[in-house]
Amino acid sequence: MIGRRAAAGLTAAALAATTLAAPAVRAQGSPARTLRFAPHAPLANLDPIWGTQYVVRNAAMLVWDTLYGIDSRLEPKPQMAEAHEISDDRLAWTIRLRSGLRFHDGEPVRGADVVASLERWMVRDPMGQAIRALREELSALDDRTVRLRLSAPYPRLLQALGAIGAPCAFIMPERIARTDPFTQIDEVIGSGPMRFRKDEWDPGARATFERFERYEPRDEPADWIAGGKRIAFDRIEWIARPDPAATVAALQSGELDWWEQVAPDHAPVLRRNRQIGLDIADPLGNIGSLRFNHLHPPFNDVRARRAIAMVVDQADYMRAVVGDDDVLWRRAPSFFTPETPLYSDAGGEILSGPRDHDVARRLLAESGYDGQPITLLVAEDVAPLKAMGQVTHRLLRELGCVVDYVATDWGTVARRRAVRAPPAEGGWNIFHTWHAGVDCASPAGYTALRTNGDGAWFGWPNDPGIERLREAWFAAATPAEERAAVAELNRASMAFMTWVPTGLFMAYQAWRRSVSGIVKAPLPLFWGVAKA
């Protein structure tokens, strides 16, 4: 039986095949000052601290600005900040704001706004929580100066303030930032290059952003979320497209300018169309994850976890996720993102080389596994998770495991993975997810790698030794020490097998050739983009 997705793919392919010679561009008004963009998910809210979905972060990046921003070398650069000073004991940071910063309601950005915004952000962000734990004082010295005094040095402060992973340290007006971090804000007012048109917002369908004329970009060229954020459009319209095949058609017909995330099976169709550009969206990709529950047998025993890792073939997982396009995946025998400065595959041998099912079966038996059902949660509505879940199902059966394959949707997985009870009482043993490569470039905000037991991410791994290695990275003084610390952290995490990395996968983005300036980055960046 042909599924809906397959039929859509075939139809889209048929559409493209016959339109290659003379691509039909519908003569709809396409003003060069308006960009029509299809995000990877509908935008249902716009509070980047309350809701940390990537689509919210991406939209928020247009509306709000940050004190610092990381560039394509993953280095933090001043953004709203003009300069900063660090005290000799490295405990006090004094940050001075650029002049001329204004919110969309015309009010100047003040130190008090920064303080309130950071207070709210620190509750929700993992790095922010670490800073909050060390904070002795966070105050506005005057309208343009903020001081943060810590009880111990935190050398990664600028990385935290300029991080790209959600939630970002966006600066909001004080009255808005005083909203409880677990309650949604009512007003969408930032100081970023575009203002949000709430009056035109059709949640989940269309969101419109209008150029903020009083925004003063930095002089430096834009580089990811650092540098001058110069926008060439009066309006940017985010139009949610629920159907990928129909989105292909909209891009072909010229009703759409840029599509953030192309499903792998639609890429060949778009690649053959001369009017459309296609390239990798995020060069850092995503690391697939097979996440264990460390609280219950059999995966409360490291031998069982390592047995699974021994038979995981990342090629199987990645081909299930992205298909036959080998450009879209690579092996990653590491918890860290390949081709980033701190990358290390120390200890990753268990994930490379020949797969040994016999040794894995023996190890599993030694762990005490006696045939109890392994509850595997699979979100069937999210294609990569469904694909990874099916591979794991097969792999577990090959090892002789009894599998309770729970086919459900992501909303249910998100709820059930928080249940700490045994699998038979509504808990779980394994679920799949992925982590954005940019979040896995360093241990700073890497929640999934933590092993602090009850305080850890879902699965609740507990290994104080790994936590100490993480702290050693925070204390590292030189790049060489940082790399050495990350190598040790990776080696220990592989030995403990906190979770199994199933490979690095990427996605394409597509745009009409009339649009230029689109860059590869962990999120769609609109500065520097223009339309003929």
Add this chain to the structure above:
Amino acid sequence: MLAYIARRILSTIPVMLVVAFVVFSMLILSPGDPAAVIAGDQATPEDVERIRAALGLDRPFFVQFAEFLWRLVNFDLGTSIFTNLPVTHMIAQRIEPTVALMVLTILFSVTIAVPMGVIAAWKAGSWIDRAVMVFAVLGFSVPVFVIGYLLAYIFALELDWLPVQGYTPIARGFWPFLENLILPTIALGSVYIALIARITRATMLEVLAQDYIRTAKAKGLGTRPILFLHALKNAAVPISTVVGIGIALLIGGAVVTESVFAIPGLGRLTVDAILRRDYPVIQGVVLLFSFVYVLVNLMIDLLYTVFDPRIRY
């Protein structure tokens, strides 16, 4: 008659209460968690719990249900968990495209399907009859989204006559409005046409075999008056029943059609809300659809008296 209408309208109140209870219970008791969706993948279980508490989702079932009912009797459908906007506002934003699509589809389908069914019955056994039946089987068998893709390919991409997708409010001009809805209407109407045409044919075949039709023919009446004045009027009761029942079919089809043609209507609002577990929005839309369905059935019941004067309430 007026007393009957009043009784029927009053009877919708317990129906809607049952619907409200069932919808509320199913949502609250079903797995899934809006707080987990809001918090995002990297959130800790503690973050999720705090969001759930802030949303009031950690309160007992009957407390939440009582609050829901109280709001309902005050004509307040609540506030969306995700957008922080009133559900009535969100429904108002999305109702025009869905109503426009459904009204156009009903008009288009009835206009096409009834004559098709009548002609097929009149020419029973001929190639016309078989062609109509083949069309009806295809209409039933081919999924709406496949028809949608094919129509978009032919008329939007290949011929460039119509837009691929989108919606233009009628306030911005009738042609731009109609232009966006032609393809979705045909796609959604295909299954509806098939349903009505088959029922019309079957009912007409039965009516055309009646003695009074033979008498009409013997009196020398022309084919058209016999078919459309005598036979069709007597076949109208089952046809109108199917038209009414088909509204439910249309609501289901509208969800798919709105996705394929990127129409920001209630169907998409419902699907998005279900995926996110936005309980107030799901409850609001389902209650609205249920109310419309009850209302349509009432109207169909009243229409019976027009088609068949023997029916009295």
